[in-house]
């Protein structure tokens with residue numbers, strides 16, 4: 001059983017990304033934390049879109065779904081909610097269907113092989129997502145890949161350190177797990193940038209502070225607060241969106 005880390009979704013195009021791998025997608029600030037909280041808040045179905053246009057068009061095709069997301073951190077016109085995990089944590093989404101589109105995180109799911117197992121990971125569900133990924137990997141003799149969403153194509157320190165935290169957690173649970181060089185590097189980064197030092201160096205953290213979303217930053221840096229593992233179930237035929245449910 002092997003663990004490999006892609007620090008950027010673009011790296012997936014440089015190799016023949018194995019369709020059988022279990023992919024944990026990380027966008028710690030904020031998309032995969034938001035997805036985790038949406039599951040906690042009782043959302044029935046969460047659909048993710050690659051672009052705002054795709055999300056708007058899907059919302060028109062199938063009315064009744066809440067439109068959520070951001071463009072450069074701001075809630076786009078016509079959307080019901082932004083991409084704030086701290087806000088969603090205080091909403092009752094019981095039985096609701098939601099559409100989420102964000103600048104980096106939701107796109108990263110589409111970069112993974114079409115029929116692969118895709119899970120949302122973050123600091124907030126680290127224990128749960130790693131336990132789940134290891135269980136499937138063991139039962140089905142598969143490898144695990146972590147995909148960092150990165151930031152507009154550039155390396156993102158918070159995703160890489162979160163990948164290191166997940167890698168360390170998995171290594172401690174399963175000493176037989178074989179770590180690629182990239183996983184060792186991610187663990188080293190995690191250890192080199194503990195909180196609150198990470199906040200000083202991660203551009204996304206500084207951006208959240210600049211837009212007055214310190215509460216989202218605090219939320220995204222909480223470890224192991226959720227048992228939810230948002231999992232891609234299928235691609236919706238009619239809209240092309242990816243449907244996620246709590247595993």
Ligand SMILES: O=C(O)[C@H](CS(=O)(=O)O)OP(=O)(O)O
Pocket residue numbers: 027029030031032070071072073083102103104105106149151152204207
């Ligand atoms: O909403 C976010 O925090 C970011 C937007 S940006 O990259 O900071 O402009 O989107 P995400 O897809 O969650 O990285």
